[in-house]
Amino acid sequence: MPVDPQELNNDRSQEWRSELRSRLSAKERSGLPRVKMPERAPMERILGFMEVNTGLSEEMAVQESRRCLDCSTPSCISGCPVNINIPGFIKRIEKKDFLAAARKLKETNALPAVCGRVCPQETQCEATCVYQKMKKPPVAIGYLERFASDCERLTGTISIPKIEKKKSTRIAAIGSGPASLTFAGQMAKFGYQVTVFEALHELAGVLSYGIPEFRLPKSIVRSEISYLEALGVTFERNVIVGKTLTIDDMKKQGFQGFFIGSGAGLPKFMHIPGENSIGVYSSNEYLTRVNLMKAYQFPQYDTPIVRGKRVAVIGGGNTAMDSVRTAVRLGADKAMIVYRRSEQEMPARIEEVHHAKEEGVEFLTLTNPTEYFADESGRVRQMKVQKMGLGAADDSGRKRPVPIPGSEYLIDVDTVVVGVGTDPNPLIPRTIKGLEVTKWGTIVVNEETMQTALPEIFAGGDIVRGGATVILAMGDGKKAAESLDAYLLGKFPGR
Amino acid sequence: MNRIVTKEFLSENVAKLIVEAPQVAQKQNPGQFVIVRTDEKGERIPLTIADADKKNGTITLIIQRVGTSSHKISSLKPGDFLHDVSGPLGRPTHIEKVGTVLACGGGVGIAPLYPIARALKDAGNKLITVLGARNRELLILENEMTAFSDEVIVMTDDGSYGRKGLITVGIEEVLKREPVHLAVAIGPAVMMKFVALLTKRYNVPTIASLNTIMVDGTGMCGACRVSVGGKTRFVCVDGPEFDAHQIDYDEMMKRLNTYKEEEKISYDGYLKTLS
Numbered sequence: 001m002p003v004d005p006q007e008l009n010n011d012r013s014q015e016w017r018s019e020l021r022s023r024l025s026a027k028e029r030s031g032l033p034r035v036k037m038p039e040r041a042p043m044e045r046i047l048g049f050m051e052v053n054t055g056l057s058e059e060m061a062v063q064e065s066r067r068c069l070d071c072s073t074p075s076c077i078s079g080c081p082v083n084i085n086i087p088g089f090i091k092r093i094e095k096k097d098f099l100a101a102a103r104k105l106k107e108t109n110a111l112p113a114v115c116g117r118v119c120p121q122e123t124q125c126e127a128t129c130v131y132q133k134m135k136k137p138p139v140a141i142g143y144l145e146r147f148a149s150d151c152e153r154l155t156g157t158i159s160i161p162k163i164e165k166k167k168s169t170r171i172a173a174i175g176s177g178p179a180s181l182t183f184a185g186q187m188a189k190f191g192y193q194v195t196v197f198e199a200l201h202e203l204a205g206v207l208s209y210g211i212p213e214f215r216l217p218k219s220i221v222r223s224e225i226s227y228l229e230a231l232g233v234t235f236e237r238n239v240i241v242g243k244t245l246t247i248d249d250m251k252k253q254g255f256q257g258f259f260i261g262s263g264a265g266l267p268k269f270m271h272i273p274g275e276n277s278i279g280v281y282s283s284n285e286y287l288t289r290v291n292l293m294k295a296y297q298f299p300q301y302d303t304p305i306v307r308g309k310r311v312a313v314i315g316g317g318n319t320a321m322d323s324v325r326t327a328v329r330l331g332a333d334k335a336m337i338v339y340r341r342s343e344q345e346m347p348a349r350i351e352e353v354h355h356a357k358e359e360g361v362e363f364l365t366l367t368n369p370t371e372y373f374a375d376e377s378g379r380v381r382q383m384k385v386q387k388m389g390l391g392a393a394d395d396s397g398r399k400r401p402v403p404i405p406g407s408e409y410l411i412d413v414d415t416v417v418v419g420v421g422t423d424p425n426p427l428i429p430r431t432i433k434g435l436e437v438t439k440w441g442t443i444v445v446n447e448e449t450m451q452t453a454l455p456e457i458f459a460g461g462d463i464v465r466g467g468a469t470v471i472l473a474m475g476d477g478k479k480a481a482e483s484l485d486a487y488l489l490g491k492f493p494g495r
Numbered sequence: 496m497n498r499i500v501t502k503e504f505l506s507e508n509v510a511k512l513i514v515e516a517p518q519v520a521q522k523q524n525p526g527q528f529v530i531v532r533t534d535e536k537g538e539r540i541p542l543t544i545a546d547a548d549k550k551n552g553t554i555t556l557i558i559q560r561v562g563t564s565s566h567k568i569s570s571l572k573p574g575d576f577l578h579d580v581s582g583p584l585g586r587p588t589h590i591e592k593v594g595t596v597l598a599c600g601g602g603v604g605i606a607p608l609y610p611i612a613r614a615l616k617d618a619g620n621k622l623i624t625v626l627g628a629r630n631r632e633l634l635i636l637e638n639e640m641t642a643f644s645d646e647v648i649v650m651t652d653d654g655s656y657g658r659k660g661l662i663t664v665g666i667e668e669v670l671k672r673e674p675v676h677l678a679v680a681i682g683p684a685v686m687m688k689f690v691a692l693l694t695k696r697y698n699v700p701t702i703a704s705l706n707t708i709m710v711d712g713t714g715m716c717g718a719c720r721v722s723v724g725g726k727t728r729f730v731c732v733d734g735p736e737f738d739a740h741q742i743d744y745d746e747m748m749k750r751l752n753t754y755k756e757e758e759k760i761s762y763d764g765y766l767k768t769l770s
Contacts, residue, residue: 209711238579240581243583275727276720278750293710299764300536304757
């Protein structure tokens with residue numbers, strides 16, 4: 001997505017910013033140490049679901065913002081899928097105008113409090129920060145993003161960016177996860193009448209059912225939703241598009257543009273013997289019971305969950321880390337990650353792996369389950385695992401795990417969570433005629449515009465990518481909104 | 496929020512509710528279900544759509560009181576609300592004229608059987624209905640089923656009504672007597688298991704509709720998974736109906752007991768709040 005260099009430059013050339021730059025030399029700035037995120041002690045946090053990272057103090061945030069060199073061509077922005085004006089918001093923190101920093105963020109990002117918490121900044125904006133070239137730790141952009149948006153939320157007055165002239169055109173977003181929410185926010189800013197349709201009783205998709213409270217408090221998600229409501233977005237829960245309502249029904253209701261952001265909600269299983277034993281969960285089910293249905297508060301809430309004492313989580317991604325850390329909080333004596341490659345290949349964020357280890361999680365790497373054994377009531381009691389070696393690199397560029405013959409052994413378990421990935425939900429693609437779908441079930445789009453084979457339908461997030469990150473989904477939502485706007489205004493370049 | 500229009504008890508523990516759900520009423524077909532949540536702290540539970548009225552925008556739900564959620568729902572009064580109703584979910588029953596159809600319903604399973612049997616009759620099939628219940632008091636929807644069935648056989652475990660014996664006795668009588676082209680079995684898992692074993696002996700294609708534990712009902716969680724013909728299938732999106740001869744009923748029955756202890760804790764606690 002193009003960033004307007006003129007706009008960036010205008011913002012940077014303001015007098016206050018030049019003055020700010022002159023206060024400290026680049027050498028002084030780069031000599032400052034990177035801030036450390038304050039966090040709850042492991043022994044305290046595993047007793048409940050309170051947020052682990054507690055956020056920067058004002059003093060820490062201002063100090064960290066001084067590290068940013070306010071580069072004339074900021075390389076960090078190119079690492080951000082939604083192209084936030086990063087130095088722009090950071091310098092407003094340095095100026096101690098925190099609300100202005102939050103407003104700057106919201107010009108390009110509808111969910112900054114979420115992104116500040118769950119984005120993998122270390123592989124995005126912070127990876128392209130100029131400090132990398134200087135072999136120094138990058139500016140803590142994510143922490144600062146979180147700080148600014150939290151400041152705004154705590155004041156209780158949420159700023160609403162300028163909305164273009166109201167249009168009568170009705171737009172539908174299907175699914176209410178990060179891709180759809182970003183799309184909806186952007187379209188609302190363009191002045192469209194946007195309705196978001198969600199299949200579940202709760203909004204925000206993976207932000208609600210997937211990411212645990214200790215990493216992303218639901219109160220923050222709710223506040224980001226109320227911001228979108230303030231922008232004029234309407235939400236309809238319990239509507240399963242394709243079942244309750246079809247695209248044709250929606251067209252009859254006057255909807256003229258569509259965005260599909262229905263996610264990759266289908267759990268993958270490994271199809272090994274014993275996998276249907278009681279106590280073997282998909283990570284989706286495990287996390288949904290806890291996060292969406294509040295099973296950790298059973299019996300105050302009606303939804304139960306098996307509170308395992310010996311829990312094995314299969315997989316090495318963020319979902320696996322979320323699951324295993326949830327198991328710790330549900331009272332597991334032994335919580336294990338079982339991952340078929342080595343720690344180096346783990347797709348999870350380093351921070352999550354680090355937090356999991358602090359919380360006592362054991363890592364069984366180069367290990368893969370081959371069978372589960374249940375007792376006579378059907379409850380899982382043991383798992384057979386096999387040691388793995390690493391062979392040549394595969395398509396993903398990671399070394400391929402190769403089973404070591406004769407290395408099998410048994411581990412006692414009473415709960416297993418299978419977190420080896422998800423597939424796109426076929427419900428919507430299946431019910432829209434003419435939509436082009438890959439053999440993996442993802443929707444085919446023009447990558448520049450996010451337009452599908454049907455001109456008025458756009459798509460983004462995991463239903464297109466098959467399993468990626470919150471921020472990439474958001475980038476898609478934003479891009480799709482810009483394209484759909486151009487399409488509806490007749491300015492669209494076409495496919 | 497979905498308003499309850501009417502509520503009545505069909506037997507001591509089985510309630511019938513007519514609920515406002517206009518979009519679901521429009522779209523539903525026999526064999527489909529909804530996910531219901533009673534209140535903010537409630538579970539998401541699947542309930543078969545027993546009937547629908549498109550004109551009035553209502554659906555009929557029939558529920559047996561066995562635990563916290565079903566007790567909460569069956570205690571609702573007209574004018575009360577269900578917090579959430581979403582659907583219609585699952586694949587509709589494949590309805591076609593095949594000749595003679597045997598509709599076998601056990602206990603509260605007669606409720607989901609009702610719309611399917613009626614649709615099969617409307618498609619031009621000869622419909623023989625066999626209903627089973629523990630006793631006369633627990634038999635539901637007999638008049639409704641009789642209204643369109645060509646023949647109705649009622650079996651009760653204690654002989655308090657109809658004939659004494661398990662449902663399979665009544666079914667086998669028909670199978671011995673005349674050619675049957677399709678059987679539909681809905682009821683407790685153990686009943687479906689034995690009906691399937693029986694119809695298999697007579698080579699009668701049989702479908703069973705399963706009611707497993709679910710959370711989202713849209714294919715997201717896999718709580719409802721069952722083994723059918725050795726393959727794992729999701730009841731919510733691949734079902735709820737499957738070839739009754741291929742289902743691993745023993746595994747399904749075990750999985751239905753996953754939360755037996757928790758269900759008791761929850762229900763005992765709930766009953767205490769009532770007294």
